Each structure stands twice: as C-alpha cells, then as structure tokens.
Amino acid sequence: MRGKISAAIKQKAVMEIESGRLSQSEVTRRLCVDGETVRSWLTAYRSESNAGLECGRKNRIYSVQTKQQAVETYLTGQYSLQKICEIFKIRGTHQLRDWLKVYNSGREFKRMSGGSRMKSTHKATKEERIQIAKECLASGNNYGEIAKKYGVSYQQARTWTLKYKELGEAGLEDRRGKRKYEQEPRTELEQAQIRIAQLEHQLRMAEMENHLLKK
Known part of the structure; x- marks a missing residue:
C-alpha cells in the first residue's frame, strides 16, 4: 500500500492485532509499513482509543x-x-x-x-553536587540562592540536598541512564529492590528467548 494510510485502516489493523486475528508482522507485510509504525499505532490506540489514530492530530x-x-x-x-x-x-x-x-x-x-x-543547565559533577548540598544545608535550605550561584536549577539543588541528608555522598552518584537492575545498592531497601529488578529482568529475557525459539 502506498501513500498516507487513513485513520480507518489504522483502526482496523489495530483491532485485528488486539483481537489476535493478525500478528504485528502480518499487518506490516499487508500494509507495507515497518514494525515501528505499527507499534506506534498500537501505543496511540491504547493511550487515546480511536482518537489517537486520527490524521492531523495537534x-x-x-x-x-x-x-x-x-x-x-x-x-x-x-x-x-x-x-x-x-x-x-x-x-x-x-x-x-x-x-x-x-x-x-x-x-x-x-x-x-x-x-x-x-x-x-550546568551539568554538575558529583563533587559539585556534594558542595551544593552542603551549602544549602548551611544556608538553611536557601535553594534558590545556591542554585543561582552554581548555575543549576532550584529543583536540582533541593533534590541533591534531600538525597545528601538521606544517604550521604553515595546519594549523589549520577545514576541517570542506569536501569534499576544495573545499579549498585546504597541501602538494604535498595539492595532488595535491585535484586527483585534483576530477577524480573532475567525472567523477561528468558520469556523472550523461549518465544523466539518457538517461532
């Protein structure tokens, strides 16, 4: 199929997948679109129902x-x-x-x-985050003034201060981009949470492998 795909066709394709009558791969083949496109239709439909598949959405x-x-x-x-x-x-x-x-x-x-x-905003190093947290505590939690001094946001200054109070310097490690099962625990609670995440990840990987082997 060539050209723009209408909302009606998208809706029909999604309903076929949701009902189990067609697989995603079968829809991509029949409509000559890629898998990412079909997945985006499914996401839009599950988020906004048929309205999510309308053309020209704002x-x-x-x-x-x-x-x-x-x-x-x-x-x-x-x-x-x-x-x-x-x-x-x-x-x-x-x-x-x-x-x-x-x-x-x-x-x-x-x-x-x-x-x-x-x-x-300024990307602070761990040492800077520690310094910012210490100065915020020393100033009576004057987040706005300290944030302006270091070129970071009020929210960052406040978050770092609270984490420093709770976990010390370990609380200010940069964990962005690391999923739960990839992290190092800092508390006993985190250790339990990370272990659960690791087991869940291993289970998902095993299920995916079994699914591929069946195919």
Whole structure:
C-alpha cells in the first residue's frame, strides 16, 4: 500500500492485532509499513482509543511532572518503552526516547512543551553536587540562592540536598541512564529492590528467548 494510510485502516489493523486475528508482522507485510509504525499505532490506540489514530492530530502538551515520572518509571526497568507510553498516554516511543536523552544529559525539561526542546543547565559533577548540598544545608535550605550561584536549577539543588541528608555522598552518584537492575545498592531497601529488578529482568529475557525459539 502506498501513500498516507487513513485513520480507518489504522483502526482496523489495530483491532485485528488486539483481537489476535493478525500478528504485528502480518499487518506490516499487508500494509507495507515497518514494525515501528505499527507499534506506534498500537501505543496511540491504547493511550487515546480511536482518537489517537486520527490524521492531523495537534501536538500534545506534556507537563514537566509527566515527563519526569515517565522517564524515572522507565528507568526502574519494570516496563518497556511502549508500556510506559500507554501508562502515561504518550503518543509515541520516539517522544519518550527524546525525554530520556534530555534526562541523561543533565538538562531540564522545559515547562509546558510538547516537544523535546529543553532548557540547558550546568551539568554538575558529583563533587559539585556534594558542595551544593552542603551549602544549602548551611544556608538553611536557601535553594534558590545556591542554585543561582552554581548555575543549576532550584529543583536540582533541593533534590541533591534531600538525597545528601538521606544517604550521604553515595546519594549523589549520577545514576541517570542506569536501569534499576544495573545499579549498585546504597541501602538494604535498595539492595532488595535491585535484586527483585534483576530477577524480573532475567525472567523477561528468558520469556523472550523461549518465544523466539518457538517461532
């Protein structure tokens, strides 16, 4: 099939997959599209029902909180990119991937933006984060003043201070980009959580391997 695919055809394709009558690979072959395209239809449908498949949709505006929560939930290692998009009603995995790049780079999410353009901030080293946390505590939690001094955001200064108070210097290690099962535990609770994440990851890998072997 050539040209733009109508919303009606997308809806029919999605319903065939959801009902189990057709596989994703069969739909990609019949409609001459790639697998990523079909997965994006499924994500859009599961997030917004048929409205998510309409052509000419307006760009959705996501809050900073939604972006932050989506990224941090993905980094727990419990869900796939597609599942995170369904949970947080994100229209496509490409959007979530953009947010992950921003989060991992140390930049801040721009408020009320539908895209991935973000406000650049200083990427502090671990030593700087420790110093910022210490100065915030010494100043009576004057996050705004200390943040301005070091060229970081108020939110970063506050977060680092709270983590320093809870876990000491170990709490300020940069773990961005590391999923839960890849991390080193800092507390007994984290040790248990990481072990659970590792076991869940091993189980998912085994299930995927078995699925491929059956094919």
